[in-house]
Amino acid sequence: MEKKALIVGAGVGGLATAVRLLSKGYDVKVYEKEERVGGKINIIKTDDFCFDLTASILMIPDVYKEIFDWAGRKYEDYLEFIRLEPFYRVNYSDGSRYDFSTDLTKLVDLLESTSREDSLGYIKFIGDAYRKYLIANQYFLQKSFRNISNFFNPFTLTKALQIKTFSTTYDYISKYIKNEKLRQFICFQSLYMGISPYNGPNIYTLVPTISQLYGLWYLKGGMYSYIIALQKMINELGGTIEKGINVEEILISEGKAVGLKTDKGIEKGDIVVCNADFPYAMKELIKDKKAKGMYTDKKISKMKYSCSTFIMYLGLKKKYQNLSVHNFYINDDFKENIEYSFEGKLPVKPSLYIYCPSRIDQNMAINSKESLNIMVRVPNLYFDEIKWDKKTIHSFREKVINTISRIKGLEDIEENIIYESYLTPKKLQSLFNSYYGTAFGLSPTLTQTNYFRPDVKSQNIKNLYFVGSSVHPGTGVSIVLFSSKLVVEEILKDEK
Ligand SMILES: Cc1cc2nc3c(=O)[nH]c(=O)nc-3n(C[C@H](O)[C@H](O)[C@H](O)COP(=O)(O)OP(=O)(O)OC[C@H]3O[C@@H](n4cnc5c(N)ncnc54)[C@H](O)[C@@H]3O)c2cc1C
Numbered sequence: 001m002e003k004k005a006l007i008v009g010a011g012v013g014g015l016a017t018a019v020r021l022l023s024k025g026y027d028v029k030v031y032e033k034e035e036r037v038g039g040k041i042n043i044i045k046t047d048d049f050c051f052d053l054t055a056s057i058l059m060i061p062d063v064y065k066e067i068f069d070w071a072g073r074k075y076e077d078y079l080e081f082i083r084l085e086p087f088y089r090v091n092y093s094d095g096s097r098y099d100f101s102t103d104l105t106k107l108v109d110l111l112e113s114t115s116r117e118d119s120l121g122y123i124k125f126i127g128d129a130y131r132k133y134l135i136a137n138q139y140f141l142q143k144s145f146r147n148i149s150n151f152f153n154p155f156t157l158t159k160a161l162q163i164k165t166f167s168t169t170y171d172y173i174s175k176y177i178k179n180e181k182l183r184q185f186i187c188f189q190s191l192y193m194g195i196s197p198y199n200g201p202n203i204y205t206l207v208p209t210i211s212q213l214y215g216l217w218y219l220k221g222g223m224y225s226y227i228i229a230l231q232k233m234i235n236e237l238g239g240t241i242e243k244g245i246n247v248e249e250i251l252i253s254e255g256k257a258v259g260l261k262t263d264k265g266i267e268k269g270d271i272v273v274c275n276a277d278f279p280y281a282m283k284e285l286i287k288d289k290k291a292k293g294m295y296t297d298k299k300i301s302k303m304k305y306s307c308s309t310f311i312m313y314l315g316l317k318k319k320y321q322n323l324s325v326h327n328f329y330i331n332d333d334f335k336e337n338i339e340y341s342f343e344g345k346l347p348v349k350p351s352l353y354i355y356c357p358s359r360i361d362q363n364m365a366i367n368s369k370e371s372l373n374i375m376v377r378v379p380n381l382y383f384d385e386i387k388w389d390k391k392t393i394h395s396f397r398e399k400v401i402n403t404i405s406r407i408k409g410l411e412d413i414e415e416n417i418i419y420e421s422y423l424t425p426k427k428l429q430s431l432f433n434s435y436y437g438t439a440f441g442l443s444p445t446l447t448q449t450n451y452f453r454p455d456v457k458s459q460n461i462k463n464l465y466f467v468g469s470s471v472h473p474g475t476g477v478s479i480v481l482f483s484s485k486l487v488v489e490e491i492l493k494d495e496k
Pocket residue numbers: 008009010011012013014031032033034037038039040041053054055056057058059245246247248275276277309311428431432433434438439440467468469470475476477478480
């Protein structure tokens with residue numbers, strides 16, 4: 001008889017796990033508290049505009065495509081990937097602007113315009129970080145650390161030492177590159193893991209490295225197209241998604257997960273996979289103290305969490321030719337302002353990431369309009385000094401608009417806004433139960449990575465598994481897709 005799998009949450013992690021389990025013959029039911037699936041990968045749709053709610057940077061398309069093989073399908077029947085060139089346009093506060101290309105000749109041209117020494121330094125940095133990425137990919141990202149011996153063995157420890165992650169991202173980059181602007185460009189990308197480049201381990205330089213070497217990609221229709229594709233495959237494979245149902249408890253009996261208690265009743269199952277944010281789930285959905293194991297409420301509230309993000313969604317009534325799809329604005333006092341988001345303060349001079357998908361995709365804004373996400377890193381809700389009330393949002397909004405208006409060609413942006421809304425850490429918490437309203441879940445510090453990060457399999461409870469940003473291997477869509485693969489491999493191992 002088919003085994004019944006219950007999945008809590010229809011984020012990209014929950015949906016990808018559902019597709020993989022269905023393709024292995026499981027009967028799968030997904031429970032999502034919101035009316036629309038996707039979790040943080042979501043959309044805002046108006047008559048004229050479509051906005052990706054959060055994620056916009058698509059790295060390593062092969063990881064996105066791989067799941068279609070599991071389901072015996074061709075990704076081309078569901079998605080259209082477009083390669084972005086330049087992959088970033090970077091504006092600095094002194095008015096200078098640089099287009100970063102994956103074309104080596106164009107890149108070297110740009111780098112040599114600052115200095116030959118830094119050009120060589122950048123190439124050396126990419127080479128060294130690429131070596132680390134290949135080791136991390138083979139020995140850490142695609143491996144579960146179910147037992148202590150999986151990590152603490154001579155082979156894995158040797159590999160860990162080869163990655164040499166101990167210096168900070170900034171110090172590591174600085175060994176190769178002198179130019180502060182170039183360093184800031186790399187640091188800004190390392191922030192995608194929600195950890196400070198001035199404190200966090202240098203392994204997260206793998207983000208700028210992968211972008212440089214493999215390019216950045218765009219999915220026609222925006223990132224939400226991926227969620228639509230997963231949802232379609234679940235329907236085709238016979239799975240069920242229950243929307244608008246809140247899971248209240250993961251039911252545990254005699255050391256085993258046996259089902260879910262929802263606001264609509266009890267559902268029994270053979271296995272439970274929890275995609276709701278791990279710290280939230282441990283605190284709120286698992287009631288049994290023994291079942292929490294080492295993740296007591298006290299430990300959960302003391303763990304380290306990634307920063308959050310403030311996003312302004314702007315619908316503009318004209319086109320802005322000076323924008324590319326992915327743009328940065330690097331402001332003065334970059335280091336100080338970045339560090340603020342890890343110290344509980346709002347940046348005084350925010351540096352911005354500006355996403356403008358309508359540059360290349362008419363699905364995102366009709367009739368010569370433009371849709372823009374402006375993102376700023378801000379503290380998570382652990383720091384309760386910032387209230388995110390109307391007053392805070394209004395004054396921060398003014399600061400962001402003043403900043404963006406300093407970019408050449410964007411001076412008149414405010415008078416062309418015809419749609420405007422915001423995402424705050426509070427909304428991330430209330431919409432998706434993101435613990436402390438973080439953007440990226442548990443911080444990927446060295447003591448919360450690999451064996452030290454919550455694993456995809458519960459240590460104490462049989463038939464209970466986890467998938468998503470706050471568990472191994474970590475945050476970001478492609479990494480969460482790895483997590484969905486690891487969790488299903490563990491489930492299949494346990495079944496044997
Ligand atoms: C602002 C921002 C920008 C980002 N940018 C990028 C990017 O450019 N590229 C990239 O790769 N990644 C990016 N990320 C990270 C990426 O979005 C996440 O890592 C990924 O979407 C997390 O997916 P998930 O499945 O782990 O969790 P989630 O998306 O949080 O899914 C969890 C689901 O569980 C549901 N749920 C929670 N509690 C319950 C309950 N009790 N009952 C029922 N359902 C419940 C939630 O509603 C949600 O749908 C970004 C994130 C943010 C916030």
